[in-house]
Amino acid sequence: MFLRVVIMLQTIAVFVQAITAGVMLSSPHGGALHSAGSYTLFVVVVVHVIAAVLAWRPGGGPARPIWLALGFLVLVSAQVAVGLAGVAVVHVPLGMLLFGLSVLHLVRIWATTGRQAAPVPGGSAV
Incomplete structure (x- = not known):
């Protein structure tokens, strides 16, 4: 359950980064928001790694979420490094890739965890 919440926060943080990138282009204070968002995203991703390890270690689950x-x-x-270097030609597509991967991971973890926790009515397994 904690892993699902962390991945949801990660996905929201990546989405907010896209918003603050747009604000950065239209406002002089947008750069500070985008920078604060990058620190937040980095912390959430580190918590994601910790949550994946905690979900694997005591429960004996698969190690794939850790990888x-x-x-x-x-x-x-890499996104932070490219952003600090000012290479927008790589930074923007990599940001889109991060959002897509985070949404995909969220959908997968939500579906697999939900399938294990809730049986289908009528007694048949999914």
Whole structure:
């Protein structure tokens, strides 16, 4: 359950980054918002890695969510580096990729966790 919440927060944080990027283009204070959002996103992604490890270790679940979280951490780190370097030609598409991957991971984790927790009425398994 905690892992689903963290991935939802991650997806929202990536979406907010897209919004603050637009604000940055139209407002002199948008850069500070976008910068604060990047720090927030980085912290949420680190918490995502921790949550994935905690979901795997005591419960004996699959290790795949850990690898996905670590991959996302690597991509976010690259995004921060490219953004600080001012390479918008890579920064913008990478941001779109991050949002798409986060939504995909959210849908997958929501579907698999929900399927295990709630049986189908009538007694048949999904």
